Amino acid sequence: MSDTATVSPMHTGICVSDLQQSEQFYSQALGFTADVKMDGLGEPLDHLLELPGQTVDVCQLQLGGMRIELVKTSGGATGSSGRRPMNQRGLTHLTFQVTGIEEVMERVKANGGQVHMETWIDSAFGKIVFCTDPDGTRIELMQAPG
The missing domain is CATH 3.10.180.10 (2,3-Dihydroxybiphenyl 1,2-Dioxygenase, domain 1)
Known part of the structure; x- marks a missing residue:
């Protein structure tokens, strides 16, 4: 044992x-x-x-x-519902690999989230953008290149 x-x-x-x-x-x-x-x-x-x-x-x-x-x-949520800076201590984001990134971005918007197009990049890692859920939790969407 x-x-x-x-x-x-x-x-x-x-x-x-x-x-x-x-x-x-x-x-x-x-x-x-x-x-x-x-x-x-x-x-x-x-x-x-x-x-x-x-x-x-x-x-x-x-x-x-x-x-x-x-x-x-029952006491309610506290703190800001804005995006947390990436250099603030603690959990910064959740990441999801997706196919059809534009469709997922539309679903994010249709369900109370926000897509932050100012973060959009098309890189060697693929298409990547940050979104936020309805409470401002940062979500990274990544679509592999090709």
Whole structure:
């Protein structure tokens, strides 16, 4: 028997201001499928999240091997809904490889997100552009060259 500890990825949590809108965005714009929903989670989760007395609504979605957890707290979301600078500490963006990048960009816009065309490049890595979800989380779309 090994005494080596292991680590496996589970999910990435994203704080959202409107759970239904964000679930629609990630499902309709990017193709995620919701498979776990929990509402009104309180103790002891409020202690874990360092939000005493608040409840949490959660929607977990999956796409391929990626799982995200949308989290809405009863106290509401705080902070800016604008794009975070790429040099600000912490998670900067989620990246998705796509085919038909223009179609995906249209789905992003149709489902409450924004496409930031000022970031568009057509490079040796392919076509790349940053978008944001309805709460300003930065999303990179990459289409391989060719």
